[in-house]
Amino acid sequence: MNPHTLGCIEAGTPCCVPVPHLSIENLAVSYGDTPVLSDVSLDIYKGCITALIGPSGCGKTSFLNALNRLTDLIPGARVEGRLRLVDGANSLDLLDPGLDVRALRRRVGMIFQRPNPFPLSIRRNLELPLREHGMRRADALAHKIETALSDVGLWEEVRDRLDAPALALSGGQQQRLCIARALVLEPEILLMDEPCSALDPIASGVVEEMIQSLSGRYTVVIVTHNLAQARRIGNYAAFFWMRERIGQLVEFGRCRQIFDAPVHPATAAYIGGMRG
Amino acid sequence: MHSVPGDRLFGLALWGAALSVAAVFAWLFVDLARLGLGALSWDFITTAPENAGRDGGIASILVSTLLILGVAVGVAAPVGLGAAVWLNTYTRAGGGTGRRIRLALDGLAGMPSIVFGLFGNAFFSVYLGLGFSILSGGLTLAAMILPVFIRTVEAGLGAVDDGWRRGAAALGLTQSAALAHVILPAAAPAIGAGLMLGIGRAAAETAALIFTSGYVDRMPESLSDSGRALAVHIYDLSMNVAGGDTHAAASALVLVALVACANLLAVALSRRLLTRRLAL
Ligand SMILES: Nc1ncnc2c1ncn2[C@@H]1O[C@H](COP(=O)(O)OP(=O)(O)OP(=O)(O)O)[C@@H](O)[C@H]1O
Ligand SMILES: [Mg+2]
Numbered sequence: 110m111n112p113h114t115l116g117c118i119e120a121g122t123p124c125c126v127p128v129p130h131l132s133i134e135n136l137a138v139s140y141g142d143t144p145v146l147s148d149v150s151l152d153i154y155k156g157c158i159t160a161l162i163g164p165s166g167c168g169k170t171s172f173l174n175a176l177n178r179l180t181d182l183i184p185g186a187r188v189e190g191r192l193r194l195v196d197g198a199n200s201l202d203l204l205d206p207g208l209d210v211r212a213l214r215r216r217v218g219m220i221f222q223r224p225n226p227f228p229l230s231i232r233r234n235l236e237l238p239l240r241e242h243g244m245r246r247a248d249a250l251a252h253k254i255e256t257a258l259s260d261v262g263l264w265e266e267v268r269d270r271l272d273a274p275a276l277a278l279s280g281g282q283q284q285r286l287c288i289a290r291a292l293v294l295e296p297e298i299l300l301m302d303e304p305c306s307a308l309d310p311i312a313s314g315v316v317e318e319m320i321q322s323l324s325g326r327y328t329v330v331i332v333t334h335n336l337a338q339a340r341r342i343g344n345y346a347a348f349f350w351m352r353e354r355i356g357q358l359v360e361f362g363r364c365r366q367i368f369d370a371p372v373h374p375a376t377a378a379y380i381g382g383m384r385g
Numbered sequence: 386m387h388s389v390p391g392d393r394l395f396g397l398a399l400w401g402a403a404l405s406v407a408a409v410f411a412w413l414f415v416d417l418a419r420l421g422l423g424a425l426s427w428d429f430i431t432t433a434p435e436n437a438g439r440d441g442g443i444a445s446i447l448v449s450t451l452l453i454l455g456v457a458v459g460v461a462a463p464v465g466l467g468a469a470v471w472l473n474t475y476t477r478a479g480g481g482t483g484r485r486i487r488l489a490l491d492g493l494a495g496m497p498s499i500v501f502g503l504f505g506n507a508f509f510s511v512y513l514g515l516g517f518s519i520l521s522g523g524l525t526l527a528a529m530i531l532p533v534f535i536r537t538v539e540a541g542l543g544a545v546d547d548g549w550r551r552g553a554a555a556l557g558l559t560q561s562a563a564l565a566h567v568i569l570p571a572a573a574p575a576i577g578a579g580l581m582l583g584i585g586r587a588a589a590e591t592a593a594l595i596f597t598s599g600y601v602d603r604m605p606e607s608l609s610d611s612g613r614a615l616a617v618h619i620y621d622l623s624m625n626v627a628g629g630d631t632h633a634a635a636s637a638l639v640l641v642a643l644v645a646c647a648n649l650l651a652v653a654l655s656r657r658l659l660t661r662r663l664a665l
Binding site for chain 1: 546548549550551552553554555556557558559562566567570571
């Protein structure tokens, strides 16, 4: 496992204390009058990969969307509770209606289930967010683009065709381009909603390995239905479950603990289903 | 590959339908060409009409037509684009406002053009004091083509992948940046189609123009001069001028060519402007 993550600490005595990056208390999400998620409290630790698992419809996507206020785009969506982005002694209230969401989304990037590169050239896909955030110097742009593409292992594959349409890339390449597009803004946190589920096993493996290489540098929250994948890449895992049709966080802890010694019977049953 | 009898029948029916449509157009076109092709020449396009259009050409009429179309499209395109974007962005939740506006637009789209003519005459010519002028005619046509243009563009915007919108928002792009760089370019084909429909309808219009831009066949000197559009000219030649049939047919051929060119231009322009310029 990557030596820079807090992930290895469970192997021996803890060498460092996990630092919360996102602090979530009693978070609830509802659409119109229908609550879909309630009473979620957990800390997302800095530099760690937190895997969100749970059955379909239990509110994982809704939870993720609340973290970067993408719920603002959904008419009728309401988020309640406390949600703070912790930065040393400072903390930013993310549910503040007056919050600068553009600045927030620059710090908290997002990757979607279906790769969604813009119908532009590869270069333009990366340049657009940079330019829109005020970066215009050509050499700085080129440098950042190369760095981001290298970070996702795409540079060697596309360096000769940066002006080709992004939609001509394969699915796995498109997803890595989308990750690069998020990375190019130098975010602190990356939210990923089933980033591998639309990809074939090989592309999925490549993306997974790449995500793993991000741990330590970024705080990653990843939703996945692939429990083996959650176990492989997660440092922490959060298990969501539905009670009376409302999603809830049932268990949160070190990945190894969740998978090897789940406390809650529902977690045990869900994990057990994977084996059986 | 096997083909089921029912399938073959279905295929035949489709071919039959397509062929009969093509046949109608071919017949129409051949008829026009038989009558008018002889009168068609470079001189016909570049000289002024004489003797109520029986002799001479259509130079002044062509200029008036282009000016009227230019005003109509120049006004309808930006206004319609704005309205479509507004409808698509702010009235998506299936709320009452959006539904009522769409209903009103659909009603207007089906309105007979003579109603627009009367409206244009009352509003632009009389109330705004523009009189019988190319400006009145162009504005009236703009009002007439707006409903269909807005609905077409709006449908195009609605068909744009929502993943792009969410992706743009998640990158902290402003709504206007997402619109300019991603959404509108993706909707370029719909915008081109909307323009084509509008230009086609405007170029073919007679009723709405008789009351607004009039039928003076002199060369217009400014937008506030009256001017006779090609369709009006064709109508006048075939209805009111004995012996005007040949020139009516020749003018119709010019009109067909004009609409075809305008359509090609609209498609090329929306592609180029929206995908190329904004994308690179
Ligand atoms: N825009 C919306 N409007 C109304 N209800 C919604 C909306 N989006 C999601 N829901 C409902 O909220 C609940 C949680 O959905 P969500 O997409 O968050 O689940 P999920 O855990 O991500 O599921 P999956 O694993 O299938 O992606 C579901 O019952 C869903 O029907
Ligand atoms: Mg989901």
